[in-house]
Amino acid sequence: MKGIRAGLCVLLAFSVLAHGVVEVWSESILEIGAALLLLSWVAVSLGRRDLAIHWNPLLGPLVGFAAIGLAQLAFHATASSYLTRVELLKLAACLIVFFLSAQTFRERVDLTRLAWFLIFLCFAVSLLGIIQYFTSPDKIYWFRELEAGGAPFGTYVNRNHFAGFLELTLPIGLALLIFRGVRRDLFAMTGLLVIIPLGALILSGSRGGIVSFAFQVSVLVLLARRRKGPEGPRVASLGIVALAAVALIVWIGAGRALERFSTLRPGEVPSARRLSMVRGTLHIFLDHPLKGTGLGTFETVYPRYETAYDGKVVNHAHNDYAEALAETGLLGGLCGAAFLFILFRQARRNFEADQGHFSRALHAGAITATGGLLLHSFVDFNLHIPSNVLLFLLQSYLVTSTPLPSEAPATQRRERHRAHRPTEAVA
Numbered sequence: 267m268k269g270i271r272a273g274l275c276v277l278l279a280f281s282v283l284a285h286g287v288v289e290v291w292s293e294s295i296l297e298i299g300a301a302l303l304l305l306s307w308v309a310v311s312l313g314r315r316d317l318a319i320h321w322n323p324l325l326g327p328l329v330g331f332a333a334i335g336l337a338q339l340a341f342h343a344t345a346s347s348y349l350t351r352v353e354l355l356k357l358a359a360c361l362i363v364f365f366l367s368a369q370t371f372r373e374r375v376d377l378t379r380l381a382w383f384l385i386f387l388c389f390a391v392s393l394l395g396i397i398q399y400f401t402s403p404d405k406i407y408w409f410r411e412l413e414a415g416g417a418p419f420g421t422y423v424n425r426n427h428f429a430g431f432l433e434l435t436l437p438i439g440l441a442l443l444i445f446r447g448v449r450r451d452l453f454a455m456t457g458l459l460v461i462i463p464l465g466a467l468i469l470s471g472s473r474g475g476i477v478s479f480a481f482q483v484s485v486l487v488l489l490a491r492r493r494k495g496p497e498g499p500r501v502a503s504l505g506i507v508a509l510a511a512v513a514l515i516v517w518i519g520a521g522r523a524l525e526r527f528s529t530l531r532p533g534e535v536p537s538a539r540r541l542s543m544v545r546g547t548l549h550i551f552l553d554h555p556l557k558g559t560g561l562g563t564f565e566t567v568y569p570r571y572e573t574a575y576d577g578k579v580v581n582h583a584h585n586d587y588a589e590a591l592a593e594t595g596l597l598g599g600l601c602g603a604a605f606l607f608i609l610f611r612q613a614r615r616n617f618e619a620d621q622g623h624f625s626r627a628l629h630a631g632a633i634t635a636t637g638g639l640l641l642h643s644f645v646d647f648n649l650h651i652p653s654n655v656l657l658f659l660l661q662s663y664l665v666t667s668t669p670l671p672s673e674a675p676a677t678q679r680r681e682r683h684r685a686h687r688p689t690e691a692v693a
Contacts, residue, residue, distance in 0.1 A: 281653035300359035322368040327605035335561040344560025353562030364659040388435035389459040392466035395420030419470045429475020430648035434657040437634035447627025482638040546571040547583040550592040558595035582647035612666040621669035632664035
């Protein structure tokens with residue numbers, strides 16, 4: 267399974283580095299890569315006598331969502347069969363990655379490597395974004411210009427989607443610092459790997475991203491307050507990281523960052539336009555309440571419901587919830603509600619379970635990551651960017667993954683337990 271785990275990490279890194287997989291060539295590579303990984307897993311599993319398929323509770327709603335799309339195709343209940351097929355292929359690739367993650371990332375050593383992979387990926391893409399911001403802010407990789415316009419940052423065409431990427435990866439490092447999930451000798455290095463992405467988030471100027479990250483910090487603080495005791499969370503770590511991040515922003519240029527945050531760049535969508543999109547999207551849902559218009563058909567259907575025409579093509583509603591209802595109706599809404607119910611139920615159970623520091627930090631980071639992106643989805647469409655969907659599903663799996671026991675040997679745990687017991691009187 268080591269090769270499959272490595273393949274999943276490569277596929278995740280590719281999806282982020284390939285502008286979030288928003289072009290045909292990168293979508294094709296993602297779908298082919300996911301299919302090859304699934305075939306590899308089947309080949310490896312068939313040769314093992316101890317084969318066990320681990321069913322994650324979130325797979326039910328996800329498969330139900332895909333079934334709705336298949337039914338729309340089968341019964342010709344979609345406004346565009348072609349667009350629905352394209353969307354189903356992307357959804358299938360995401361489902362494969364989610365399923366394989368649940369089969370292969372189960373042991374402590376594998377989850378540890380996955381956590382560090384996400385931390386280093388977050389750091390590397392953030393550092394690239396900062397360097398590009400000061401050297402070539404309108405190009406990706408210093409040579410690729412955006413012919414259709416946009417507001418690029420890092421490897422993403424849209425700075426809001428870069429912020430969504432950080433929302434899904436940055437909390438892991440923060441949680442490891444706060445919940446003692448990293449050794450003392452790695453504390454300084456982990457802090458550095460977290461500070462750089464914080465600076466990149468501010469420089470990106472994504473208002474939705476910064477608000478969502480503030481919400482994530484609040485979630486981490488609330489989770490930390492639930493864990494008290496002599497080996498409780500290091501809440502002060504959050505303050506140290508925040509101060510260091512502020513110092514970094516001041517050093518690299520706070521004025522330019524605030525200017526970018528407060529002004530609307532050409533090609534960006536103003537708040538009034540976003541509200542107009544949401545109203546039109548909800549009208550689509552009201553006209554197709556049960557089954558929707560078909561997966562991936564929003565761009566085709568929306569022009570008939572547009573209330574504020576500006577001559578630009580609207581490919582997404584800037585509200586993932588409204589768009590899901592418009593495309594899949596109440597059936598899709600029920601699948602989405604079931605997904606969120608299971609996610610939050612398992613989040614509470616797993617975080618409160620008896621487990622080691624690393625395991626609790628992993629669950630806290632995943633809870634924070636999914637919560638932040640779900641909030642951001644009210645004003646953007648990160649859940650229609652394949653790279654961010656993959657990371658969201660990966661974090662959702664980590665939320666629902668089985669808690670791991672303490673890292674300390676059993677003898678050390680018994681000694682620590684005795685040390686904190688009240689001293690008994692000797693007769």
